[in-house]
Amino acid sequence: MSKIKLICPEVSNMPWQDKKEEPVQAPIWRYSENPIIGRNPVKNVARIFNSAVIPYEGEFIGVFRGEQTNGIPYIYLGRSQDGIHWNFDENKINFVDEEGNAFMPIYAYDPRLVKVEDTYYIIWCQDFYGAAIGMAKTTDFKTFVRVENPFLPFNRNAVLFPRKINDSFMMLSRPSDSGHTPFGDIFVSESKDLVYWGKHRHVMSRGKSWWESLKIGGGAAPIETSEGWLLFYHGVSGTCNGYVYSIGGAILDIDNPSIVKYRCENFLLTPEEWYEERGFVPNVVFPCATICDSATGRITVYYGAADSYVGLAFTTADEIVAYIKEHSAVSKDDTEIGMR
Ligand code: BMA
Numbered sequence: 001m002s003k004i005k006l007i008c009p010e011v012s013n014m015p016w017q018d019k020k021e022e023p024v025q026a027p028i029w030r031y032s033e034n035p036i037i038g039r040n041p042v043k044n045v046a047r048i049f050n051s052a053v054i055p056y057e058g059e060f061i062g063v064f065r066g067e068q069t070n071g072i073p074y075i076y077l078g079r080s081q082d083g084i085h086w087n088f089d090e091n092k093i094n095f096v097d098e099e100g101n102a103f104m105p106i107y108a109y110d111p112r113l114v115k116v117e118d119t120y121y122i123i124w125c126q127d128f129y130g131a132a133i134g135m136a137k138t139t140d141f142k143t144f145v146r147v148e149n150p151f152l153p154f155n156r157n158a159v160l161f162p163r164k165i166n167d168s169f170m171m172l173s174r175p176s177d178s179g180h181t182p183f184g185d186i187f188v189s190e191s192k193d194l195v196y197w198g199k200h201r202h203v204m205s206r207g208k209s210w211w212e213s214l215k216i217g218g219g220a221a222p223i224e225t226s227e228g229w230l231l232f233y234h235g236v237s238g239t240c241n242g243y244v245y246s247i248g249g250a251i252l253d254i255d256n257p258s259i260v261k262y263r264c265e266n267f268l269l270t271p272e273e274w275y276e277e278r279g280f281v282p283n284v285v286f287p288c289a290t291i292c293d294s295a296t297g298r299i300t301v302y303y304g305a306a307d308s309y310v311g312l313a314f315t316t317a318d319e320i321v322a323y324i325k326e327h328s329a330v331s332k333d334d335t336e337i338g339m340r
Helices: 317-326
Strands: 045-056 059-068 073-080 108-116 119-127 131-138 144-146 155-160 169-175 186-191 198-204 215-218 223-225 228-239 242-252 260-263 285-293 298-305 309-316
Touching: 045 073, 045 298, 045 309, 059 108, 108 155, 108 285, 119 155, 131 155, 155 215, 169 215, 186 215, 198 260, 228 285, 228 317, 242 285, 242 317, 260 317, 298 317, 309 317
Parallel strands: 045 108, 045 285
Antiparallel strands: 045 059, 059 073, 073 108, 108 119, 119 131, 131 144, 155 169, 169 186, 186 198, 215 228, 223 228, 228 242, 242 260, 285 298, 298 309
């Protein structure tokens, strides 16, 4: 039994591999068979990465960033019995408007998939006179209805919380510019109806640690735990040879997630393996989803690698929370409510 409680369903068939004996820097270890999705996984799709999955009807379903052979990213649906081996639809997801008319974005990337109450929400980056956040909902993974774009441009990185907080939907996002933004902090916004978003609060600044000193962005949907919201996010370092993306961890206040309780000054995962260091964009690990099992406290992280592959990494609630607390370094910017 884990000491730290995960407040989520039991998922006894989630992908899992025990920790190996050799020392790892942090309490999170890679799947030995990574990457789980290789090149050219679907007709007309050269690479799948930065993708999100969720348990569904005893199996797993996911929304995948598919880089088409014309170079334009779209979102593809995939299904899996074990969360490791995936079958993808050959056609990209067809989004419709409330009336059922086709309503496709020009491009779509970095999807997150979050269940709130009985509805599944997809949140991604798309064109809205510049890079901005798109959102759609589904209850059956057959019809995908786009809802209002939550934010003005520019913003390329958003993820919903898996439940309402104080009766409001909550969304993390990272306002940006239209390019490969050389700055960026995480903010949280709330909405009663998923149409009007407001009460914007600052959550975390880019870090003092050099691995996250350029910008940060929300990664997987926050995980509800007995210590607060466990957030796996990405942090970027701007080296003389380009950006390096690592995975970081923080714990946000359960009732007011603009307050950071603990923030790990060390990265949890940084590019080390060939599939993370070598690819379309080298040196990228980019988390977009987790699967958790409340019975065991196990957590599996899905991350994009080098903008080319999908990898898995594992941890437990006890190990990750203890590590984040042990190495926590929060600044005033993180610990205040974030209102000016
Ligand atoms: C970011 C996003 C991610 C990508 C990363 C590294 O700006 O576009 O999709 O993984 O850059 O290229």
